[in-house]
Amino acid sequence: MLFFLAVSCISDDIQSAEMTECLKQTNGMPPLVQECMVPCRDDCTFTAWSKFTPCSTNCETTRSRRRQLTGKSRKKEKCQDADLYPLVETELCPCNVFISQPYGNWSDCILPEGRRESQRGLRVQGDSKECGEGTRFRAIACFDKNGRPVDPSYCSSSGKEMDEE
Numbered sequence: 001m002l003f004f005l006a007v008s009c010i011s012d013d014i015q016s017a018e019m020t021e022c023l024k025q026t027n028g029m030p031p032l033v034q035e036c037m038v039p040c041r042d043d044c045t046f047t048a049w050s051k052f053t054p055c056s057t058n059c060e061t062t063r064s065r066r067r068q069l070t071g072k073s074r075k076k077e078k079c080q081d082a083d084l085y086p087l088v089e090t091e092l093c094p095c096n097v098f099i100s101q102p103y104g105n106w107s108d109c110i111l112p113e114g115r116r117e118s119q120r121g122l123r124v125q126g127d128s129k130e131c132g133e134g135t136r137f138r139a140i141a142c143f144d145k146n147g148r149p150v151d152p153s154y155c156s157s158s159g160k161e162m163d164e165e
Helices: 019-024 071-075
Strands: 003-006 033-035 062-066 088-092 098-103 135-144 160-164
Touching: none
Parallel strands: none
Antiparallel strands: 003 033, 062 088, 098 135, 135 160
8 A cells, every 4th residue: 555645835824935945955855655564364463562672781681562462463373473573672782881091101201391580681591491200181082882982072181191100
């Protein structure tokens, strides 16, 4: 059986409008023909699937949903074949666990700037340090539970690790 659809274009003031103007503002023409099915007398009929059960925070869990046979289908032997007509559907829960881990080498040690006062346009001696305490950085990457890199926004870190020496 086929289902047919008539399409028209209406403007904001509920007047007929040019189809080309409507198509510019949409994702194209909707399908004019759609397949559908009217069940035969001996087909098995079911309720709609239930919502999936909630997932726990553990990534190794599953979720499931159920449906039931309806009407005369409940008494038909072929409809009770769970391999052909499953009443429970189970799948792995989506895993939203992300891990921040250091990635790459540490940067060179960055020393703090010295005083930058000047006397008559001359630099003060010792205004740039060559030794002492400083800071070095290294990148932090974000990975999913399988160790694949993902967008850093999934992890709460700043994207860099700091080590003060």
